[in-house]
Structure formats: structure tokens, C-alpha cells
Amino acid sequence: MKLNVKRCICTLALTIGLGTMAVGAPLFQDQAPSPDYSHNKTYQQGQREGQADHAKNLDHSKKRHFKKDDDQKAYEAGYQKGRNP
Numbered sequence: 001m002k003l004n005v006k007r008c009i010c011t012l013a014l015t016i017g018l019g020t021m022a023v024g025a026p027l028f029q030d031q032a033p034s035p036d037y038s039h040n041k042t043y044q045q046g047q048r049e050g051q052a053d054h055a056k057n058l059d060h061s062k063k064r065h066f067k068k069d070d071d072q073k074a075y076e077a078g079y080q081k082g083r084n085p
Contacts, residue, residue: 034077037073037074037077037078040071040074040078042064042066042071042072042074042075042078043074043075043077043078044078045064045075045078046064046074046075046076046077046078046079046080046081046082047078047079047081047082048078048082049062049064049079049082050078050079050080050081050082050083050084051082051083051085052082053079053082053083054082054083054084054085060079060083
């Protein structure tokens, strides 16, 4: 009887410990800061178009596609910044 109680307590402690790690682990992950696109021309273009869409209450109607992935990310970041001041 004593062995079963001991085993239950150990299993419970292990379960609580693993559950705590699973919940807390994403909170402690390093998040890379987003790059500073403020001087990027495509960022500025996106910001202007985002502000214009915000003023006219339009959606993301001008879907721009850029060859470089970095330019696309800069445009989207600028658009979101302009759309949501």
C-alpha cells in the first residue's frame, strides 16, 4: 500500500513539473527584434499606402509583390504601421 501512494505522489509531481515547463518554456524563448526598416524605400511606400487606405477606410487593396523577400517584409511592416497608427 505504501508503495502505491509513493508512486502516485511521484507521478503527480512529475506531471506538474512537466506541465509547468511546457507552459513556461515559450515565455522564455529569445525573440529576435524586428529589423529597422524605417529608411527602406519599400517600407516608406507601404507606410504611405497604409495611411491612405486608413484615411479612405479601405482594406489592403494594393497587394504589392516584390522580388526580394526583405523588400516584401519591409513593405508589409510599413503598411501595417501606416494602417494602424
